[in-house]
Amino acid sequence: xxxxxxxxxxxxxxxxxxxxxxxxxxxxxxxxxxxxxxxxxxxxxxxxxxxxxxxxxxxxxxxxxxxxxxxxxxxxxxxxxxxxxxxxxxxxxxxxxxxxxxxxxxxxxxxxxxxxxxxxxxxxxxxxxxxxxxxxxxxxxxxxxxxxxxxxxxxxxxxxxxxxxxxxxxxxxxxxxxxxxxxxxxxxxxxxxxxxxxxxxxxxxxxxxxxxxxxxxxxxxxxxxxxxxxxxxxxxxxxxxxxxxxxxxxxxxxxxxxxxxxxxxxxxxxxxxx
Numbered sequence: 001x002x003x004x005x006x007x008x009x010x011x012x013x014x015x016x017x018x019x020x021x022x023x024x025x026x027x028x029x030x031x032x033x034x035x036x037x038x039x040x041x042x043x044x045x046x047x048x049x050x051x052x053x054x055x056x057x058x059x060x061x062x063x064x065x066x067x068x069x070x071x072x073x074x075x076x077x078x079x080x081x082x083x084x085x086x087x088x089x090x091x092x093x094x095x096x097x098x099x100x101x102x103x104x105x106x107x108x109x110x111x112x113x114x115x116x117x118x119x120x121x122x123x124x125x126x127x128x129x130x131x132x133x134x135x136x137x138x139x140x141x142x143x144x145x146x147x148x149x150x151x152x153x154x155x156x157x158x159x160x161x162x163x164x165x166x167x168x169x170x171x172x173x174x175x176x177x178x179x180x181x182x183x184x185x186x187x188x189x190x191x192x193x194x195x196x197x198x199x200x201x202x203x204x205x206x207x208x209x210x211x212x213x214x215x216x217x218x219x220x221x222x223x224x225x226x227x228x229x230x231x232x233x234x235x236x237x238x239x240x241x242x243x244x245x246x247x248x249x250x251x252x253x254x255x256x257x258x259x260x261x262x263x264x265x266x267x268x269x270x271x272x273x274x
Contacts, residue, residue: 019094019150021132027150028125030088035070042066071121072113079109089150099147108146115142163193165238166231172223173239179218181240189215189233196230208233 045066078086083103084096096104096112104112119127119141128140139149165173181189189211196204212229215236216222223232 019138019152021138023092023094023152024132024138024150027086027088027092027094028120030091031075031086032088034087035074038074039070042070071117072110075113075116076106076109079104079112080106084109084148084150093153094150095153096143096148096150099149104146104148108148111146112142112148115145161194163190163234163237163241165242166235169223169227169231169235173235176239177220178236178239178243181215181218181236185211185214186237186240189237193230193234193237205229 075086079096082090089095096108098104098108116128119125119131128142131141131144132138135144137143137149143149192207192211196208199207208229212232215233219236223235
């Protein structure tokens with residue numbers, strides 16, 4: 001089963017997984033402690049200023065300004081400058097990103113800080129807790145309104161190994177007609193090949209046979225007799241990858257040639273052959 005991830009507008013799944021609620025809570029606690037230390041220092045300054053203030057109105061204005069600074073200005077500034085990696089998030093290895101996987105900017109950081117006054121401070125975090133537990137990506141209310149959520153930047157899965165064409169099937173693959181596999185089947189085969197070494201031998205053999213039978217419907221002619229199912233699956237994926245890469249490269253070259261022709265001076269455009 002595929003882990004939840006960030007899917008951008010082009011339908012590409014980014015290699016970034018939503019973080020768990022425990023990680024977000026640990027990061028929030030660290031941020032709260034750091035902010036609390038800043039608040040204590042500021043409170044001390046307010047007390048000193050209030051004693052020397054000419055009137056109570058001035059002291060109240062200073063208190064409001066400092067409160068806004070602690071609750072909105074500092075979190076917004078930190079998240080904007082660090083692109084979503086405050087002290088707590090840095091400690092637990094997470095980052096706040098936009099829904100499309102890009103780094104957050106001032107607008108997203110400001111919305112999260114502004115909504116945080118309600119869901120984190122006025123409700124003692126109860127609204128954020130309930131929202132994070134209900135949402136599949138662990139988003140709190142501020143994330144929903146800002147279009148962001150937290151992803152793990154440490155502890156990611158190791159990069160997948162490149163599928164290699166079995167040498168004894170290279171000749172067969174060059175002449176075989178390999179149709180495009182359905183996305184779900186291609187993903188299942190890719191995950192199977194990456195995890196085959198960790199599977200129970202019996203399950204590995206049965207699953208390999210099953211996937212090879214499904215893939216064989218999209219390949220003509222079939223592989224040589226006696227071909228191991230895993231070698232057949234690897235050959236099919238490698239063939240499709242290489243052919244799609246070659247087709248993409250040819251299309252890019254044609255587009256570049258056409259663009260170069262269109263950008264010539266009018267007198268330099270060749271007339272079509274008659």
